[in-house]
Amino acid sequence: MLKDYHTHTFRCQHAVGDVSAYATVAVQRGLKVLGVTDHNPFPDNRWNKIRMQFEELDDYEQAIALARQTYPQLTILKGMECDYDKDLLPFYRDELLGKRDYNYLIAGVHFFPLHGKWIGAHSYIKTPEELVAYTDYLIEAMDSGVFTFIAHPDLFGSAYPSWDEHTIACSRRIIEAAVQLQIPLEINACGFRKKPKEFPQGTRPPYPLLPFWELAADYKGLTVVVNSDAHQPEDVGATAQAMALVEKYGLNLADLSYLEDTSLSSLA
Ligand SMILES: [Zn+2]
Ligand SMILES: [Zn+2]
Numbered sequence: 313m314l315k316d317y318h319t320h321t322f323r324c325q326h327a328v329g330d331v332s333a334y335a336t337v338a339v340q341r342g343l344k345v346l347g348v349t350d351h352n353p354f355p356d357n358r359w360n361k362i363r364m365q366f367e368e369l370d371d372y373e374q375a376i377a378l379a380r381q382t383y384p385q386l387t388i389l390k391g392m393e394c395d396y397d398k399d400l401l402p403f404y405r406d407e408l409l410g411k412r413d414y415n416y417l418i419a420g421v422h423f424f425p426l427h428g429k430w431i432g433a434h435s436y437i438k439t440p441e442e443l444v445a446y447t448d449y450l451i452e453a454m455d456s457g458v459f460t461f462i463a464h465p466d467l468f469g470s471a472y473p474s475w476d477e478h479t480i481a482c483s484r485r486i487i488e489a490a491v492q493l494q495i496p497l498e499i500n501a502c503g504f505r506k507k508p509k510e511f512p513q514g515t516r517p518p519y520p521l522l523p524f525w526e527l528a529a530d531y532k533g534l535t536v537v538v539n540s541d542a543h544q545p546e547d548v549g550a551t552a553q554a555m556a557l558v559e560k561y562g563l564n565l566a567d568l569s570y571l572e573d574t575s576l577s578s579l580a
Contacts, residue, residue, distance in 0.1 A: 314549050317347035317568060318393065318418060318463060318498065318539035323364035323372055324351040327543035331379040331388070337548040339386055345572060346548065347539075348376055349391035349418050355403055359395070359423065373412065387572050389415040393463055396421055396453035404458050415571050418498070419459035421467070424449035434518075437468045440478040447482040451489045460568065461537050462490065464500035469521035473511050483524050491533040496566035499525065501554035502541035525557050535566035 319334050320327035331348050338346040350372060351363035364372060373390065380388045394404055394417050408414045423430045426445040431437070437446055446468050454462055465486050472479060490497050503519035516522070528534055538554045540547050558565060 314343045315345035316540050316549050318349050319542040321350045329545040331375040333545040334548050335379040335383045337545045341549045345387045347389040347391050349393045352392045352394040391416050393418045393420045416460035418463045419453040420463040421450045433467050434470050437471045443482050454493050454495050461496040463498045465497045466519050466521040466524040470518035475523045483527050487528050491531050496535045496537045499538045499554040500541050501551040504553040529561040536563045537566050
């Protein structure tokens with residue numbers, strides 16, 4: 313049964329459609345679970361061109377409540393894709409998971425600090441030093457205990473030009489931390505829908521990074537989740553290429569069905 317734990321809404325300003333439109337497609341495609349996980353707002357409205365504004369939080373939650381009423385046959389989980397920052401952990405834990413009753417949060421490291429500056433993970437991981445800083449920060453996010461899984465851990469492949477000793481070392485650190493902390497890593501199908509990029513070793517999607525997942529196959533204790541990361545309703549459940557990697561490398565799918573129990577108790 314198809315489940316999709318990572319989708320967006322128009323509120324993040326780089327996606328289209330509201331929760332109900334995503335739910336409509338989910339029902340059409342026979343999904344059992346739709347996780348709505350738009351990019352988190354920051355209480356200080358930081359990086360606010362690519363995420364919802366703090367003032368939109370109530371409206372986002374109402375859109376989820378409305379879709380739950382419209383589609384009782386679909387389990388709609390209330391989530392958020394959160395940019396990690398340790399100063400925001402109390403907001404994520406106490407307010408989102410606590411007071412506002414979110415079912416789960418995903419960590420996405422789209423920015424990480426280096427030498428007092430924030431670096432964008434999509435475009436600016438070009439050197440081993442930046443790669444290590446990204447890896448350190450991603451592992452810190454995993455270790456926070458607030459997140460259910462880690463979105464696109466191999467995002468560094470979007471800019472880092474080659475698969476080399478540095479990517480192997482950092483990938484091993486990420487995968488080993490995931491095993492140790494028992495936190496699933498996401499194979500993110502959205503990267504397959506993006507324009508392929510040219511690198512010295514050939515043209516490929518920015519992510520998922522195939523050698524990363526091939527390496528992951530060495531770790532029997534690792535679990536993975538496969539999601540669409542849909543930024544438009546028609547991409548809900550569109551995970552075939554990413555799912556093929558699970559088959560190809562013999563990876564273990566994580567069982568997140570425990571999240572569904574909580575959603576039933578929080579139906580408004
Ligand atoms: Zn996004
Ligand atoms: Zn996303």
